[in-house]
Amino acid sequence: MxxxxxxxxxxxxxxxxxxxxxxxxxxxxxxxxxxxxxxxxxxxxxxxxxxxxxxxxxxxxxxxxxxxxxxxxxxxxxxxxxxxxxxxxxxNRSPGLYAEACLREQRAARKDGVQAHLLSMENPAQLSRAEYRVCVLLSKGQPAKRVQSDLGISKSTMRTHLRNIYAKTQTSNMSELVYQLVSVDTFAGQTPRRSSAA
Structure with missing residues (x-):
């Protein structure tokens, strides 16, 4: 309310x-x-x-x-x-006690690498806004060229977004990324590894 x-x-x-x-x-x-x-x-x-x-x-x-x-x-x-x-x-309450407990739980969850879906509000892969938009369109089954066209971005910008997304999502190609995006599995958000470009 x-x-x-x-x-x-x-x-x-x-x-x-x-x-x-x-x-x-x-x-x-x-x-x-x-x-x-x-x-x-x-x-x-x-x-x-x-x-x-x-x-x-x-x-x-x-x-x-x-x-x-x-x-x-x-x-x-x-x-x-x-x-x-x-x-x-x-x-008789202790002001701030509940808020502090929530914050403590949130910090612990981050430390433990709490799992959440890649496109959830938690944004476990820490995607930028542009990268997130690319992922949303890919998750809807659109091919990379159509995503590039819909977003009005150049081929090199699309390639850069994909390179960053692969690194952040610990995937190495489009098939792995799309599987992660449509999978019901969760993403732990661990430190991403470096991977090759699209």
Missing amino acids: ERSFARSVLGSYLDKAKPGAIWYKSMSGEEADPALDRFHSARKLVELAVIPLSSGKQHTDFLELHFSARPGAVQQALLNIISGTLVRTWT
């Missing part, structure tokens, strides 16, 4: 809301927020519950729960029961 809708529900109480209190969109006296209405409409949602977790001078933290049906009495009671626990957990 790109933005918070807490202000749409709490309005002028945004900075004064008591942590743990539950505020519902349907019970809010605030004007309708067109952005919230569009967000709900696009996702077939009807209700929003906002639970303030902490309130400070510089910022206030909220938990937003969006529902596809209005919570009934039992659901509301359960939310009331857990809201205090949510606030205590949030208050």
Whole structure:
């Protein structure tokens, strides 16, 4: 979600809301927020519950729960029961601990050469943007001449791209490269070896 809708529900109480209190969109006296209405409409949602977790001078933290049906009495009671626990957990957290754990895992994955598909977002072969475009077209079955034509590049530029791609993907010819590109196998991203030109 790109933005918070807490202000749409709490309005002028945004900075004064008591942590743990539950505020519902349907019970809010605030004007309708067109952005919230569009967000709900696009996702077939009807209700929003906002639970303030902490309130400070510089910022206030909220938990937003969006529902596809209005919570009934039992659901509301359960939310009331857990809201205090949510606030205590949030208050007692170690800020940055989760982000640091994610970063640590990412660093370890890089060190271990985590495997990912050549054309995945991880870009394990560290292809440049131009090299990536060449690989995408090759993976669709286009011959090198057609890729060169589609990208509007010269023969020598295409040859340079292929030489770099072979080195980065640890392949030595077009057949090996195309196999890597269309294979369900993953690429470890180890240090590439040098290979001959196209």
